[in-house]
Amino acid sequence: MQSVDQTRDWLLSQARPLHTSETVSLLDAAGCVLAADIVATLDVPPHDNSAMDGYAVRAADAANVLPVSQRIPAGSQPQPLATGSAARIFTGAPIPPDADAVVMQEQAELQDDGSVRFTAPVNAGQNIRRRGEDISSGQVVLQAGRRLSDADIGLAASIGVAALPVWRSLRVAVFFTGDELVEPGQPLTAGKIYNSNRYWLVPALRRLGCQVLDLGIVADTLDATRAALREAAASADVVMTCGGVSVGEEDHVKAAVEAEGELQLWKIAIKPGKPLASGRVGDADFIGLPGNPVSGFVTYAVLVRDFLRARMGEAVQAWPQARQLPAAFEWNKPDARREEFLRVQLREQDGQLVVNRYPNQGSGVLTSCAWADALVRLQPGQRVAPGDMVAVYPL
Numbered sequence: 001m002q003s004v005d006q007t008r009d010w011l012l013s014q015a016r017p018l019h020t021s022e023t024v025s026l027l028d029a030a031g032c033v034l035a036a037d038i039v040a041t042l043d044v045p046p047h048d049n050s051a052m053d054g055y056a057v058r059a060a061d062a063a064n065v066l067p068v069s070q071r072i073p074a075g076s077q078p079q080p081l082a083t084g085s086a087a088r089i090f091t092g093a094p095i096p097p098d099a100d101a102v103v104m105q106e107q108a109e110l111q112d113d114g115s116v117r118f119t120a121p122v123n124a125g126q127n128i129r130r131r132g133e134d135i136s137s138g139q140v141v142l143q144a145g146r147r148l149s150d151a152d153i154g155l156a157a158s159i160g161v162a163a164l165p166v167w168r169s170l171r172v173a174v175f176f177t178g179d180e181l182v183e184p185g186q187p188l189t190a191g192k193i194y195n196s197n198r199y200w201l202v203p204a205l206r207r208l209g210c211q212v213l214d215l216g217i218v219a220d221t222l223d224a225t226r227a228a229l230r231e232a233a234a235s236a237d238v239v240m241t242c243g244g245v246s247v248g249e250e251d252h253v254k255a256a257v258e259a260e261g262e263l264q265l266w267k268i269a270i271k272p273g274k275p276l277a278s279g280r281v282g283d284a285d286f287i288g289l290p291g292n293p294v295s296g297f298v299t300y301a302v303l304v305r306d307f308l309r310a311r312m313g314e315a316v317q318a319w320p321q322a323r324q325l326p327a328a329f330e331w332n333k334p335d336a337r338r339e340e341f342l343r344v345q346l347r348e349q350d351g352q353l354v355v356n357r358y359p360n361q362g363s364g365v366l367t368s369c370a371w372a373d374a375l376v377r378l379q380p381g382q383r384v385a386p387g388d389m390v391a392v393y394p395l
Contacts, residue, residue: 001269004339008303008319011278014285015310018167018237025163026153031209032166033313038142040159043132048095049074051127055108055116056087056099062122067115072096086116095128102127135159145315147209167313172205173232173284174198175215177225177244177253178291183217196293196366197242204300205240208308220244225256233260233281238311240304243291245277253288257281269380271338272363273299285311292363298341301375301395322377322391328354331384338380343372344392355392 021035050056050072057066061084069085072078078096081087086103087096095102104127107120135141141159142152148164156164181195182188195217205212213236218228225244232239244253245265254277257263263279263286272295277288287304289296310316328349334340343358355376358368376384377391384390 001267001274001337004268004270004302005319007266007268007270007276008306011303011307012310012316014278015307015316016285017311017313018170020168021165022168023163023165026157026161029148029156029164029166030150030153032148032164032169033209034142034144034146034148035165035167035313036144037140038156038159038161038164040135040137040139040141042135042159043137044135044158045129045131045133048131049129050089050091050093050095050102051129052102052104053090054102054104054127055118056081056089056096056102057118057122058099059101059122059124059126061085062101062103062118065111065115065117070096100124100128143315145313147309147314169209169211170238170308170312171213171236172210172238172240172308173213173215173236174201174205174240174242175218175228175232176242177218177220179220181217181243197289197291197296200293200297200366200369201240201242201289201300204305205308208305209312210308220252222252222255222259225252226260229256229260229281229286233284233286236284238285238287238308239281240287240289241277242289242296245275245288245290253277257286257288261286268299268303269338270299270302271335271340272361273302273341274338276303293366294343294363294369297366297369298343298375302341320393322393324389325353325355325392327357327376327384327386327388327390329357329384330386331357331378331382334378334381334383336381340378340382342376342378343368344374344376345372346374346392355390 066086068088069082070079071088072093073090074092078094080097081099101122101124103118103122109117176195176198180193182192184194202212202214215228218224241253244251257279261281265277267274268276275290276299279286289299306316344355358371374392374394
């Protein structure tokens with residue numbers, strides 16, 4: 001069996017970034033992947049400004065009672081500071097020429113004649129935000145391949161950018177195989193199960209920013225599976241299936257992909273999981289997830305999600321650094337050949353963050369995924385006793 005690391009590395013090496021970008025307004029760009037570096041054309045802040053409401057002064061004059069020579073609200077253009085005076089100033093307002101400090105208003109006492117006296121020592125440079133201390137003109141503020149966060153959008157706005165170049169959304173076609181599958185809301189007759197895979201996978205893809213073409217349930221025949229593959233590949237960048245990727249007589253996805261394109265079928269040393277199909281149908285990539293709900297969910301989270309992120313043009317780095325936390329559970333049934341990804345939940349115990357596992361780790365127990373907020377990664381044969389430090393990856 002191929003290792004989890006080998007599989008992930010191979011998938012990322014096969015991820016072809018999209019070549020079509022578009023320009024969208026800032027308010028439509030959150031969650032998109034940036035297609036080009038964004039370079040500042042100005043300094044932020046654009047001028048020295050006051051960090052608070054108070055008085056702009058020369059520090060050398062501040063021991064004296066000073067007349068107030070001007071008032072400077074944010075957005076105004078100040079005059080040079082008159083010799084031996086203070087200027088009333090407000091947060092964000094430009095520092096007047098010849099001033100070198102701002103005294104907060106809480107350390108100032110107004111006199112009856114309108115002058116001001118300061119109640120604390122004043123040092124040059126205090127309470128002044130310097131020009132360019134956040135961003136310098138010519139600086140790359142956002143790098144291509146970055147998935148844009150809310151803060152990124154605000155950052156772009158702070159340098160005057162009104163629209164951003166982003167990669168278009170990845171088109172992903174999905175369908176689900178198995179004559180035992182029934183859609184929720186329909187009667188559940190003998191031998192049937194509800195199609196739960198559709199209802200976690202489609203939202204997960206949409207949350208990632210994919211445009212999803214949902215073909216629903218496909219009949220468990222080779223002809224129907226081949227037809228669905230052709231339809232999906234004609235309009236999508238990536239085709240994904242759940243189920244049918246094993247080698248049983250009723251598993252037609254492997255044969256259909258081989259007939260319509262090319263397939264590399266792995267038996268991965270992962271639990272839950274193991275079968276994962278990857279290949280190409282026409283110009284579309286193909287990913288076949290296992291049909292057991294937990295196997296599909298974990299395989300998607302551990303391996304496939306980052307492949308799709310890379311396919312979208314996002315810069316995907318190596319494995320994120322696992323968080324080492326103490327286990328509040330025991331695990332005495334390790335798999336000798338496969339890495340295990342246990343569904344776990346982080347909780348506080350005696351003032352310390354610990355990891356608790358879901359009692360039933362079976363590959364059909366989708367309640368474990370709904371309950372969990374993280375995965376614990378165990379090496380083949382690894383046992384766990386309470387208090388052992390384990391590698392934790394948030395879901």
